Each structure stands twice: as C-alpha cells, then as structure tokens.
Amino acid sequence: MSRQQPEQQAPPVQKVRIRYAKRGRLRFTSHRDVSRAIERAVVRAGIPMAYSSGFHPHPRISYAGAAPTGSASESEYVELGLSMAGDPADIGRELDAVLPDGLDVVTAVDGANTIPGSLSDLLTASHWQIDLPDAPADLASAVAAFLATESVLVERMTKKGVRSFDCRAAVVRLKVTAEGGLDLVLEHSVPAVRPDDLLTGLAQVAGFDTPPTVLLTRVAQGLLDRETGEIGDPLASR
Structure with missing residues (x-):
C-alpha cells in the first residue's frame, strides 16, 4: 500500500x-x-x-x-x-x-x-558598537596597527571544528569612539567574522590581552554600499 x-x-x-x-x-x-x-x-x-x-x-x-x-x-x-x-x-x-x-x-x-530580494540577500553588512570598560590605553594605536595590516588570521571553534580565517578582510570601518569604545562595520562573509573575532585579531596585532568586559550592540544591518561604506535599510520602499 x-x-x-x-x-x-x-x-x-x-x-x-x-x-x-x-x-x-x-x-x-x-x-x-x-x-x-x-x-x-x-x-x-x-x-x-x-x-x-x-x-x-x-x-x-x-x-x-x-x-x-x-x-x-x-x-x-x-x-x-x-x-x-x-x-x-x-x-x-x-x-x-x-x-x-x-x-x-x-x-x-x-x-x-520593499527592495527586491530575499532578506539574506539584503543583509550584507552590520554596524556594531563595542563598549570596552576595560579598554587598553593605547587602543587608538592598536586600531591603526590593525588597519595597516593586510591580513589577520584568528581561530574560532565552529560546528566543523577549529577554523582559521582572516578577520581583517571583513572590516569595512573601524574607529575609536569618544567614549573609548569601538565603532565597527563588518561585511558579512563565509565564514562569518564576528565582533569578538575582531577583538581577538586586534589584541593579537597590538600584543595585549583581549578586554575581559565587552558589550556588543548591533545598531544596523542591511545592504552595504561599497563606495561609501554605509549600510542601507533592507525594509526601504522600492
């Protein structure tokens, strides 16, 4: 049957x-x-x-x-x-x-x-605010050194085991805020680069320990304009 x-x-x-x-x-x-x-x-x-x-x-x-x-x-x-x-x-x-x-x-x-395309297609980058209460005094120098480096390899445990990948390539913008934190725009990639990967790479380049206290907030996510580095609203009208 x-x-x-x-x-x-x-x-x-x-x-x-x-x-x-x-x-x-x-x-x-x-x-x-x-x-x-x-x-x-x-x-x-x-x-x-x-x-x-x-x-x-x-x-x-x-x-x-x-x-x-x-x-x-x-x-x-x-x-x-x-x-x-x-x-x-x-x-x-x-x-x-x-x-x-x-x-x-x-x-x-x-x-x-809204703009044509699936949600996944319209989410190609994220804007993050990283609060660092325990930020090192030379954070600005660390950021400058990181941005001047062509490739920064970091490791992270994934579902497929430990993966090594370049966290520098995904960084569109990185700067120190007036409050002593970080303003970060990350392009979405495979494997995905996360803000904590950026902090790992930053500490690696600058030779300091990753700050123990971190508050991550994604303030925007959408379609990256590669010319301006700005992130468009994925729910904007056609």
Missing part, C-alpha cells in the same frame, strides 16, 4: 518583514530560543500564518542574519508568510504585545513593497 501523499498547502498571500530588537538580558538568549519565542508569540497573537507542505507542516517564518548569543541588537529581521493579507503595522503591534520583554518589534512592512 502506498503511503498517502501529504496535503499541499497554499503559498503565502502576503509576506510581512519585521525588524525587531534584542535588548537587556535577552542578549544572552540563543537564536534558537529567540525563534521559539517568536513562534509562540505568533500563535498567541492569532496571526494567520501560511504553512509549508509535507508530512510535518510548519509556519512559514524565515530568519536572517541573527546576532551572536551574548550581543544586543537593534536590527534583527524575520519574515512571516501569511494566509490572509493584513495591515503590517497592526501585525507588528499584535506580535510586539505578546513577545517577551527585551524582544521588541521596531517596524513591520509589506515585503512586496
């Missing part, structure tokens, strides 16, 4: 793209736990979701460019595929009302009205 074929689900009638923030203690939450919180919130808010086909249908929720665990972010993105069209602003407010404190919807728009 042949196995019964699964019911085919209708495609989404609308895709709503949402920018949300990860703040406060929620910065220590993993992406897996954040995604679970969003999926529960979608159910609690009664948002009419479209579902995938197959024997185990799941709501059409797409994530892109998640910040590393331990970092705060003002620029996280998720896309909801809906079975019924609605006002994106209303959907954003309904979702925000049932999300945990620290996961906050910033804006919600109709994906059909």
Whole structure:
C-alpha cells in the first residue's frame, strides 16, 4: 500500500518583514530560543500564518542574519508568510504585545513593497558598537596597527571544528569612539567574522590581552554600499 501523499498547502498571500530588537538580558538568549519565542508569540497573537507542505507542516517564518548569543541588537529581521493579507503595522503591534520583554518589534512592512530580494540577500553588512570598560590605553594605536595590516588570521571553534580565517578582510570601518569604545562595520562573509573575532585579531596585532568586559550592540544591518561604506535599510520602499 502506498503511503498517502501529504496535503499541499497554499503559498503565502502576503509576506510581512519585521525588524525587531534584542535588548537587556535577552542578549544572552540563543537564536534558537529567540525563534521559539517568536513562534509562540505568533500563535498567541492569532496571526494567520501560511504553512509549508509535507508530512510535518510548519509556519512559514524565515530568519536572517541573527546576532551572536551574548550581543544586543537593534536590527534583527524575520519574515512571516501569511494566509490572509493584513495591515503590517497592526501585525507588528499584535506580535510586539505578546513577545517577551527585551524582544521588541521596531517596524513591520509589506515585503512586496520593499527592495527586491530575499532578506539574506539584503543583509550584507552590520554596524556594531563595542563598549570596552576595560579598554587598553593605547587602543587608538592598536586600531591603526590593525588597519595597516593586510591580513589577520584568528581561530574560532565552529560546528566543523577549529577554523582559521582572516578577520581583517571583513572590516569595512573601524574607529575609536569618544567614549573609548569601538565603532565597527563588518561585511558579512563565509565564514562569518564576528565582533569578538575582531577583538581577538586586534589584541593579537597590538600584543595585549583581549578586554575581559565587552558589550556588543548591533545598531544596523542591511545592504552595504561599497563606495561609501554605509549600510542601507533592507525594509526601504522600492
């Protein structure tokens, strides 16, 4: 006897793209736990979701460019595929009302009205603020030495074991802020270079220990303009 074929689900009638923030203690939450919180919130808010086909249908929720665990972010993105069209602003407010404190919807728009391309295609760089309460006194000199170096190899444990990669190549902009921290723009690459990789490389070039206390905040994420080094809004209108 042949196995019964699964019911085919209708495609989404609308895709709503949402920018949300990860703040406060929620910065220590993993992406897996954040995604679970969003999926529960979608159910609690009664948002009419479209579902995938197959024997185990799941709501059409797409994530892109998640910040590393331990970092705060003002620029996280998720896309909801809906079975019924609605006002994106209303959907954003309904979702925000049932999300945990620290996961906050910033804006919600109709994906059909934004720049063409998948969310992943529109997230090619990130702007980070790095607060360093224990920054070395010669931080400016360290930054200058790092930027003058063509390649800086660092190692990080990944799912495939220890990987060695160049953290310098992904740095679009790096400067010391008035508060003594770092302002950093990183181009997304494979393997991904994270702010903590930059700090490792900076310490390696300058010959000092990586500062023990660091607060990472992603303030923007979007499409990199290679000529200006600026990051465009992935939810901007066409």
